[in-house]
Amino acid sequence: MLLSISNAAIIISFVLLFFLNKTNRANIYLIIFFLINSIYGLGSHSIVYSKSPFWVAILFINTMPLYALSGPILYFYFRTILNGGDARLRAWDYLHFLPAFVLLLNVIPHILTPFDYKMEMAEEVIRNTSKVIMIDQPLISSKLNFAFRPFHVFIYIILCAVTYFRHVKKQHESLIPTFKIRWNRNWYFIFLLFLFFTFLPYLIISIIYLLYGAVALSNQFVIMTINVSTASFFFSNLSILLFPKELYGIPFLGKLIKNLGDEQSEMENDIHFNKKASSFFLAPQRLTEISEAIKEYLVGNPCIRPGFNLTQMSLEIQIPKHQLTYFFNDHLKITFNDWKNEIRITHFMLLVKNGQAINNTLESLSQSSGFLSRSKFTNAFKKSQGKTPSAFLKKLNLD
Numbered sequence: 001m002l003l004s005i006s007n008a009a010i011i012i013s014f015v016l017l018f019f020l021n022k023t024n025r026a027n028i029y030l031i032i033f034f035l036i037n038s039i040y041g042l043g044s045h046s047i048v049y050s051k052s053p054f055w056v057a058i059l060f061i062n063t064m065p066l067y068a069l070s071g072p073i074l075y076f077y078f079r080t081i082l083n084g085g086d087a088r089l090r091a092w093d094y095l096h097f098l099p100a101f102v103l104l105l106n107v108i109p110h111i112l113t114p115f116d117y118k119m120e121m122a123e124e125v126i127r128n129t130s131k132v133i134m135i136d137q138p139l140i141s142s143k144l145n146f147a148f149r150p151f152h153v154f155i156y157i158i159l160c161a162v163t164y165f166r167h168v169k170k171q172h173e174s175l176i177p178t179f180k181i182r183w184n185r186n187w188y189f190i191f192l193l194f195l196f197f198t199f200l201p202y203l204i205i206s207i208i209y210l211l212y213g214a215v216a217l218s219n220q221f222v223i224m225t226i227n228v229s230t231a232s233f234f235f236s237n238l239s240i241l242l243f244p245k246e247l248y249g250i251p252f253l254g255k256l257i258k259n260l261g262d263e264q265s266e267m268e269n270d271i272h273f274n275k276k277a278s279s280f281f282l283a284p285q286r287l288t289e290i291s292e293a294i295k296e297y298l299v300g301n302p303c304i305r306p307g308f309n310l311t312q313m314s315l316e317i318q319i320p321k322h323q324l325t326y327f328f329n330d331h332l333k334i335t336f337n338d339w340k341n342e343i344r345i346t347h348f349m350l351l352v353k354n355g356q357a358i359n360n361t362l363e364s365l366s367q368s369s370g371f372l373s374r375s376k377f378t379n380a381f382k383k384s385q386g387k388t389p390s391a392f393l394k395k396l397n398l399d
Contacts, residue, residue: 001230001234002041002044002045002048002049002230003041003042003045003049003050005041005230005233005234005237005238006037006038006039006041006042006045007038008237008238009034009035009037009038009041009237010034010035010038012034012237012238012240012241012247013031013034013035013038015247015248016030016031016034016240016247017031019247019248024246025080025086025087026077026080026081026087027077027246028087029073029074029076029077029080029087030077030240032069032073033070033073033074033077034237036066036067036069036070036073037070037233037236037237038237039059039063039066040063040066040067040070040149041233042055042059043055043056043059043060043063046059046060047060047125047126051126053119053122053123053126054119054122056122056125056126057115057118057119057121057122058118060118060121060122060125061107061110061111062107062110062111062118064103064106064107064145065100065101065103065104065107066100067103067149067152068099068100068102068103068148068149068152069097069100070149070153070156071096071152071153071155071156071157072093072096072097072100072156074153074156074157074160074195075096075156075159075160075163076089076093076096078160078163078164078188079163081188081300081301082163082164082167082188082301086368090359099148099152102139102140103140103145103148105138105139106138106139106140106145109138143210144210146206146209146210147203147206147207147209147210149202150199150202150203150205150206151203151206153195153199154199154200154203157192157195157196157199160192161192161196164188164189164192167299168299186296186299187239187240187242187243187246188299188300190239190242191236191239191240194232194235194236194239195232195236196232197228197229197232198229198232198233198236199229201225201226201228201229201232202229204225205222205225205226205229208222245316282323282326282327282331286323287327287331290319290323290324290327291327293317293319294317294327297313297316297317298343301347302316303340303343303344303347303370304343304344304347304368304369304370305370306367306370306372307372308340308370310324310325310336324336338383340370341380341383341384342384344369344370344371344380345369345380345381345384345385347368347369347370348365348366348368348369348377348381348389349392351365351368351369352365352392352393352396353396356368357393362374362389362390362393366389377389
């Protein structure tokens with residue numbers, strides 16, 4: 001089973017790579033995360049099940065520095081997807097790679113040994129897996145190394161969860177009703193949940209192993225914990241298949257709409273709809289359903305995608321366009337374009353307050369917030385805030 005899960009994750013990684021484009025750059029990190037987990041799964045399978053000295057010699061110890069990358073890569077994925085799709089690393093981000101660098105230094109002596117020696121060691125490990133923690137390493141003992149990965153990744157899972165829920169709170173504190181988690185729609189929450197139940201049991205097993213040695217691994221509780229971890233590993237890898245928009249890119253129903261005339265046509269539709277508003281009505285229950293659907297939809301920051309429009313939104317949340325228009329114009333008392341621009345401007349101001357204006361130009365930040373031109377951004381910002389973006393930055397610096 002472990003082999004099948006690992007191979008499936010590799011296939012999913014190549015699917016993600018094939019559909020990678022400028023609208024879903026965050027998936028670069030997801031691809032790397034899946035591949036690292038696959039390598040770990042293949043290494044474990046080669047030791048426990050296939051007992052192939054060749055693969056153990058290649059995947060055992062040599063790949064340990066990679067495992068220290070999975071936590072940071074997971075964090076970069078969540079940070080990118082929640083902050084507008086900017087996948088670039090900042091200078092301080094490289095500190096996240098420090099543990100991987102230390103582990104690399106730790107295994108370099110082994111990497112430089114002849115392959116024949118690695119084969120002998122692999123055969124010894126296959127005969128007695130408890131010898132894994134007896135192999136000498138200069139900086140960090142194999143025993144501590146064994147426990148490092150689940151602890152390290154688990155810390156990053158908690159960090160990603162905090163980042164995710166803080167984003168949800170900020171995104172919706174002034175827009176539409178209370179956020180509700182729907183398991184069949186929210187990829188980010190489901191993915192984190194499966195990862196939690198993958199690495200928490202793994203962490204418990206590692207602690208037991210450190211305290212009581214390899215003999216404790218035959219305990220029924222430990223065996224049950226291993227099964228829970230393996231099952232969660234399976235679902236964490238394959239769960240993305242239930243979310244085609246994440247797997248194939250956003251939007252799933254076709255290429256990103258790039259026609260700059262769409263915004264104008266939407267404004268005309270708003271005006272046209274206002275003329276007919278008196279003959280159309282949505283029940284309060286339906287308005288609540290639309291509110292909740294939009295609430296969940298906003299988690300992925302769709303409004304800051306270039307060219308995002310009402311047609312796209314209607315297709316992606318499967319709510320008729322005329323109902324959305326009524327919801328914005330008559331229920332929220334705001335046009336779709338003004339609503340969209342308010343979210344984009346809020347995102348821009350969050351970027352500025354988080355220090356992004358230090359290393360990025362005003363135009364770059366406006367593009368990261370979804371505006372296609374400087375003039376549209378400036379006009380929308382003045383309409384919303386009563387001042388120009390430059391005046392906002394100047395006042396912020398003075399304060």
